[in-house]
Amino acid sequence: MTSNQQQTIASLGAGLLTGQICVVDCSSILGPSTTLQHFGAQSGGQQPAVEIHKISEYDEDGPFFAWNWLKVGEHAGTHFDAPHTAESGRQHPDGSTETVDPQKLIAPACVIDVSQKCAEQPGCLLDVSDVEAWEASNGPIPSGCWFLMRSGLDARSVASGDDRHPGPTADCIRYLIEKDIVGFGSDCLSTDASDADQMEPPYPAHHLLHAANRFGLASLENLERLPVTGAIFIAAPLKLCNGTGSPIRAMALVPA
Amino acid sequence: MTSNQQQTIASLGAGLLTGQICVVDCSSILGPSTTLQHFGAQSGGQQPAVEIHKISEYDEDGPFFAWNWLKVGEHAGTHFDAPHTAESGRQHPDGSTETVDPQKLIAPACVIDVSQKCAEQPGCLLDVSDVEAWEASNGPIPSGCWFLMRSGLDARSVASGDDRHPGPTADCIRYLIEKDIVGFGSDCLSTDASDADQMEPPYPAHHLLHAANRFGLASLENLERLPVTGAIFIAAPLKLCNGTGSPIRAMALVPA
Numbered sequence: 001m002t003s004n005q006q007q008t009i010a011s012l013g014a015g016l017l018t019g020q021i022c023v024v025d026c027s028s029i030l031g032p033s034t035t036l037q038h039f040g041a042q043s044g045g046q047q048p049a050v051e052i053h054k055i056s057e058y059d060e061d062g063p064f065f066a067w068n069w070l071k072v073g074e075h076a077g078t079h080f081d082a083p084h085t086a087e088s089g090r091q092h093p094d095g096s097t098e099t100v101d102p103q104k105l106i107a108p109a110c111v112i113d114v115s116q117k118c119a120e121q122p123g124c125l126l127d128v129s130d131v132e133a134w135e136a137s138n139g140p141i142p143s144g145c146w147f148l149m150r151s152g153l154d155a156r157s158v159a160s161g162d163d164r165h166p167g168p169t170a171d172c173i174r175y176l177i178e179k180d181i182v183g184f185g186s187d188c189l190s191t192d193a194s195d196a197d198q199m200e201p202p203y204p205a206h207h208l209l210h211a212a213n214r215f216g217l218a219s220l221e222n223l224e225r226l227p228v229t230g231a232i233f234i235a236a237p238l239k240l241c242n243g244t245g246s247p248i249r250a251m252a253l254v255p256a
Numbered sequence: 257m258t259s260n261q262q263q264t265i266a267s268l269g270a271g272l273l274t275g276q277i278c279v280v281d282c283s284s285i286l287g288p289s290t291t292l293q294h295f296g297a298q299s300g301g302q303q304p305a306v307e308i309h310k311i312s313e314y315d316e317d318g319p320f321f322a323w324n325w326l327k328v329g330e331h332a333g334t335h336f337d338a339p340h341t342a343e344s345g346r347q348h349p350d351g352s353t354e355t356v357d358p359q360k361l362i363a364p365a366c367v368i369d370v371s372q373k374c375a376e377q378p379g380c381l382l383d384v385s386d387v388e389a390w391e392a393s394n395g396p397i398p399s400g401c402w403f404l405m406r407s408g409l410d411a412r413s414v415a416s417g418d419d420r421h422p423g424p425t426a427d428c429i430r431y432l433i434e435k436d437i438v439g440f441g442s443d444c445l446s447t448d449a450s451d452a453d454q455m456e457p458p459y460p461a462h463h464l465l466h467a468a469n470r471f472g473l474a475s476l477e478n479l480e481r482l483p484v485t486g487a488i489f490i491a492a493p494l495k496l497c498n499g500t501g502s503p504i505r506a507m508a509l510v511p512a
Contacts (some may be wrong), residue, residue: 005276005511006486008267011260012486012509013364017400020261027357031497045311045318048325052497055301055329058343062301064459066500067341069304073311073325078495085323102281102507106490108269144273203320230262232269234317234362234490236505239334241287241308244322248505249492251358253268255261 019256024225026250027078027123034077037189037218040197047073074245080217080237085244088212098241104182108145109233109252111226115152118166125193126168128175140227143180146233149186150223167193170204184209185217226252280481282367282506283334292332293445293474296430299453303329311340336493337472341500345466353499360438364401365489367482371408381449382424384431394484398423399436402489406479423449426460433468436507441473482508
């Protein structure tokens with residue numbers, strides 16, 4: 001007898017193969033020109049630029065194969081923040097990329113679009129009132145979901161040279177944790193706003209999310225292609241030994 | 257009105273949150289002790305061992321954060337082979353990790369268990385007759401699926417020190433391409449058998465799969481936790497600039 005779960009997975013498979021369920025690529029290209037998140041020297045320092053080094057390329061180093069090795073930060077480009085990246089989250093036994101529960105990584109997504117507010121005021125913050133307004137329109141935030149902020153600044157900051165970007169207030173992150181989100185994601189370079197070292201606590205998204213064993217996602221792309229609710233988000237870090245984070249190929253499943 | 261696709265995605269979300277649909281982790285830990293695939297010097301050379309270097313660890317280099325940078329091969333540990341890794345696949349415009357169609361990466365899985373044959377004869381090969389026997393029991397191989405070989409040797413080779421491992425014959429790969437698989441995966445270090453440099457053509461899985469713009473997966477884990485059919489496999493490479501492959505967090509969705 002076919003169970004409901006078997007039926008759901010069969011329908012998913014058929015939808016993927018026919019294109020009626022669409023895989024949206026939410027990652028940016030990872031390479032030497034990837035713009036990187038960094039912290040002040042007194043907070044956490046700087047990761048190196050991404051490097052790609054040839055091993056062989058159908059040549060005298062290996063005629064059959066092309067392949068490379070990489071120098072890459074755990075938090076380079078579109079990436080996942082594991083709880084262990086923050087001092088506040090270091091105590092969680094399942095808080096590294098190696099130990100995180102995979103079941104949590106694939107979950108429904110809620111998308112909040114603050115691109116208009118951000119276009120008017122690049123240094124703005126995501127506050128509780130924004131989330132409450134979202135809930136008034138879209139209903140309660142489901143326990144276990146990814147909560148994703150679309151600032152629209154991924155494209156704009158490159159064009160304008162203004163690299164300020166928004167992030168959540170401490171109260172907003174506390175509110176989302178109360179709603180039991182699995183993690184908070186952003187299309188900006190970091191889950192935290194560009195001025196978050198001046199906030200209380202400093203870097204509230206990192207500090208509070210990871211203290212509560214929740215995850216972060218940054219440098220997401222194509223969030224405008226996701227419905228406000230009704231997408232499944234897939235954000236799986238490499239299984240790095242004691243990893244504090246990982247570049248990821250973030251993807252979403254949406255109805256075509 | 258709710259479409260069938262919306263309903264499928266909603267059921268998937270509910271199943272994931274309740275655990276009735278289970279996320280199976282099919283990746284091994286990636287770090288300095290990861291065993292690496294290599295090729296002879298005349299074929300493609302050797303990738304470096306994985307290195308993990310500290311940037312800060314809640315210390316004088318950065319009190320709030322821990323993070324690292326990595327030296328890692330595109331084909332290290334559990335990984336994805338893009339068509340561009342083989343000379344035979346270099347002409348495909350959508351054949352790099354950057355250009356591959358994400359829609360192809362999440363697809364139904366067929367799992368063939370040859371662990372008994374491999375336990376008796378570690379140097380054995382997967383042949384057309386094995387696939388035909390699988391089809392006789394399980395029905396036709398669906399177009400667009402991942403075809404995954406479980407040798408059971410991932411664990412055994414570590415225990416015994418015998419690092420020979422199986423792979424498909426050239427005819428077997430030709431047969432699977434005729435069935436229109438999206439890619440072939442293995443729990444061994446490479447999609448090709450350990451003696452594949454002696455086969456005709458050399459490295460038939462790499463040569464033939466990638467010539468046909470299909471993908472490879474290697475060093476998969478936990479394939480014994482997948483049903484023979486009825487799982488959805490997720491195998492998404494990092495969006496590496498001109499990448500020939502990528503370490504991945506391979507995962508499968510299965511009914512609990």
